[in-house]
Amino acid sequence: MSIIARTARWACAACVGLAMASGAWAQAGQPPIRIGSTLALTGPLAATSLVHKVVGEIYVEQLNKRGGLLGRPVEWIVKDDQSKPDLARTLYEQLITADKVDLLMGPYATGAILSAMGVAQRYHKVLIHHTFGIPSMAKYDMQFPAWSLGPDPGTTVPTTVLKALAASPKPPKTIAIVTSKFPSVHFMSLGAREVAKKMGLKEVLFLEWDFGNLDYGPIAARIKDANPDFLWVGAIGLEGNQLLEAMHKIDYTPHEHFYLYPAPGPMSKSPLANDAMSVTLFEEHPPFTNAPGAAEFIKLYHERAAKAGIPDPTVEVQAAASYTAWQILEAGVRGAGSLDDKAIAAWIKTHRVQTITGNLRFDGPNNYGDDLMKVKQVQNGHWVTVYPKEFAAPGATLQVQ
Amino acid sequence: MTFPSGTLLAQSALSGVFIGSLYGLLGLGVGLAWGLLHVINLAHFAFAFLAAYLCYQLASVGGMDPLLTLALIVPLFAALGAALQWVLERFDVSPLNSLLATFGIAAIIEAGIQWEWTADFRKLESVYAGRTFKVGVLFVPLPELLTLLLSLILAFGIWAAMRYTNLGRALRALAEDAPIAAAFGINRRAHALVLAGVCGALAGIAGVCLALTYTLTPSQIYAWVGVVFAAVMLGGLGSALGPLTGGIVIGVSEAVTMAFVSPSWAPIVSFSLLIGLLLLKPERS
Numbered sequence: 001m002s003i004i005a006r007t008a009r010w011a012c013a014a015c016v017g018l019a020m021a022s023g024a025w026a027q028a029g030q031p032p033i034r035i036g037s038t039l040a041l042t043g044p045l046a047a048t049s050l051v052h053k054v055v056g057e058i059y060v061e062q063l064n065k066r067g068g069l070l071g072r073p074v075e076w077i078v079k080d081d082q083s084k085p086d087l088a089r090t091l092y093e094q095l096i097t098a099d100k101v102d103l104l105m106g107p108y109a110t111g112a113i114l115s116a117m118g119v120a121q122r123y124h125k126v127l128i129h130h131t132f133g134i135p136s137m138a139k140y141d142m143q144f145p146a147w148s149l150g151p152d153p154g155t156t157v158p159t160t161v162l163k164a165l166a167a168s169p170k171p172p173k174t175i176a177i178v179t180s181k182f183p184s185v186h187f188m189s190l191g192a193r194e195v196a197k198k199m200g201l202k203e204v205l206f207l208e209w210d211f212g213n214l215d216y217g218p219i220a221a222r223i224k225d226a227n228p229d230f231l232w233v234g235a236i237g238l239e240g241n242q243l244l245e246a247m248h249k250i251d252y253t254p255h256e257h258f259y260l261y262p263a264p265g266p267m268s269k270s271p272l273a274n275d276a277m278s279v280t281l282f283e284e285h286p287p288f289t290n291a292p293g294a295a296e297f298i299k300l301y302h303e304r305a306a307k308a309g310i311p312d313p314t315v316e317v318q319a320a321a322s323y324t325a326w327q328i329l330e331a332g333v334r335g336a337g338s339l340d341d342k343a344i345a346a347w348i349k350t351h352r353v354q355t356i357t358g359n360l361r362f363d364g365p366n367n368y369g370d371d372l373m374k375v376k377q378v379q380n381g382h383w384v385t386v387y388p389k390e391f392a393a394p395g396a397t398l399q400v401q
Numbered sequence: 402m403t404f405p406s407g408t409l410l411a412q413s414a415l416s417g418v419f420i421g422s423l424y425g426l427l428g429l430g431v432g433l434a435w436g437l438l439h440v441i442n443l444a445h446f447a448f449a450f451l452a453a454y455l456c457y458q459l460a461s462v463g464g465m466d467p468l469l470t471l472a473l474i475v476p477l478f479a480a481l482g483a484a485l486q487w488v489l490e491r492f493d494v495s496p497l498n499s500l501l502a503t504f505g506i507a508a509i510i511e512a513g514i515q516w517e518w519t520a521d522f523r524k525l526e527s528v529y530a531g532r533t534f535k536v537g538v539l540f541v542p543l544p545e546l547l548t549l550l551l552s553l554i555l556a557f558g559i560w561a562a563m564r565y566t567n568l569g570r571a572l573r574a575l576a577e578d579a580p581i582a583a584a585f586g587i588n589r590r591a592h593a594l595v596l597a598g599v600c601g602a603l604a605g606i607a608g609v610c611l612a613l614t615y616t617l618t619p620s621q622i623y624a625w626v627g628v629v630f631a632a633v634m635l636g637g638l639g640s641a642l643g644p645l646t647g648g649i650v651i652g653v654s655e656a657v658t659m660a661f662v663s664p665s666w667a668p669i670v671s672f673s674l675l676i677g678l679l680l681l682k683p684e685r686s
Binding site for chain 2: 083208
């Protein structure tokens with residue numbers, strides 16, 4: 001045998017050996033599936049983003065305990081977008097091109113999601129997001145929402161709220177609509193005007209303020225002057241509390257009052273917020289807690305949220321929507337049986353996904369399914385769902401003055 | 402547009418006076434530093450919020466009366482203000498660069514607040530919080546009234562000090578022409594440190610007022626910058642009474658706009674006032 005032939009044989013044997021060895025290594029410790037996202041870990045949205053961070057960590061931990069995805073462990077790479085949508089755009093580019101993540105998870109909140117959606121569209125990646133508030137702007141066909149508002153929340157959400165009040169012992173006859181001009185809130189309040197008109201309520205006041213307003217005294221004075229049966233407050237974050245405090249200072253208590261997206265902890269803990277209403281997808285009581293996995297998630301979330309310094313470690317809409325987003329992603333990958341974004345998107349679009357916030361579908365306009373929003377109310381310092389009846393906390397009904 | 406009732410208008414105007422006094426209190430330190438030290442101090446807002454969080458901590462956790470926390474907060478923030486001035490002097494920072502440098506310091510303080518207290522909302526529940534009393538048909542909340550009284554006392558106190566004391570005269574002389582003032586034996590550096598300390602103390606007092614009235618979150622630091630700068634510009638740089646007057650003019654004009662038209666028009670009216678004034682009296686810029 002010539003030297004060349006012997007060398008070739010040795011080389012072949014070495015290659016086969018190496019290939020076998022690498023195969024065995026791959027089976028023993030497969031490279032992880034990397035999921036990339038950003039969250040507003042600093043900046044004005046950091047308080048709520050922390051909820052999404054804790055939920056994501058819990059979910060990935062649970063997922064890995066169940067054996068990961070497609071037989072591979074899952075790794076979550078989360079970057080800080082500093083509450084800046086423009087930075088979120090850059091970071092999603094980075095996640096796809098430099099970090100080469102396999103899958104994406106959406107950021108928090110609407111502005112950053114819109115940025116991430118543009119990047120996902122450019123690279124044909126699936127984007128599941130938890131808190132997008134303007135469905136009409138979600139044009140990308142491989143984005144999927146966990147915030148189940150339905151395709152036309154400007155009509156459906158106010159309808160649910162006003163139907164709840166209409167079913168109460170003392171339905172309102174007059175309405176005041178006061179609203180922040182924050183984008184995901186403003187269009188809902190404008191929708192509430194139309195719905196109220198159709199339902200025969202007399203509008204006695206309509207006011208708008210710019211997001212970041214510092215003085216709620218004059219707004220409170222005008223509400224007191226109008227004295228409506230029902231006050232719709234298109235508020236986001238602390239605005240609701242600030243308005244409640246301003247009304248209290250001039251000795252006014254609204255009759256029935258609703259806050260669109262309040263800071264959940266501060267509002268339920270405020271002594272002024274008794275009977276305040278809002279919308280919800282999930283609260284910590286049956287029937288929500290009967291959903292598969294909900295009880296374990298709640299237990300883990302209480303522990304981790306307390307450890308992370310979140311003042312109110314209750315699972316409510318934000319945490320539940322976040323968990324739902326991860327459930328959708330997991331279902332999509334398992335259903336498609338691959339990491340191919342197109343296959344995942346095709347599967348999600350044609351299947352229902354069972355989540356802790358409900359049985360979701362994504363075959364409507366802009367991949368939105370049903371509006372699953374329910375009405376909740378602060379009762380004895382806690383949020384409880386009061387409408388519709390089948391989702392109400394045991395024994396809870398809408399309290400009216 | 403419907404004409405509001407007299408009570409609504411008066412209650413709104415009162416609300417404007419109260420918030421205007423807080424603009425003025427925050428603006429007092431900013432205006433003095435800008436006009437007399439030529440330092441555009443954005444860190445002043447961060448100092449105020451740091452003081453607010455300290456007040457929250459001392460009152461909520463330590464059980465102190467929020468007003469008593471001033472005994473700790475005022476000297477502490479006076480020292481901080483003087484230390485910042487020393488650093489700016491040490492590196493010979495120009496007025497424009499002071500804006501950038503103090504913005505950086507504000508960002509660092511914001512991060513520090515977030516690290517210690519998280520980005521979540523903090524509300525100081527004090528004995529003063531829920532107290533409101535009635536004067537005729539008007540409701541007067543105690544925390545806001547305290548802010549107004551403190552603003553008036555401080556603004557008039559500083560005005561008197563600037564006018565009638567040697568220290569005040571020296572500071573005004575330094576602002577007018579530092580080399581000539583130095584030729585008359587005025588120690589510029591020492592006087593600047595004293596004034597910066599006073600501005601720091603004012604930030605501390607404004608912080609306590611913020612904690613008494615508002616729910617705190619670190620990012621709120623920047624929400625006050627625009628309107629307080631407007632109050633300072635309206636009132637005049639280096640003036641003791643100007644920021645309070647400017648603040649109240651802005652607060653009342655915003656509140657009355659909210660009562661007459663719509664809250665979303667309020668910033669347009671107040672900033673139109675500022676632009677109008679700067680066009681008519683450009684020397685204020």
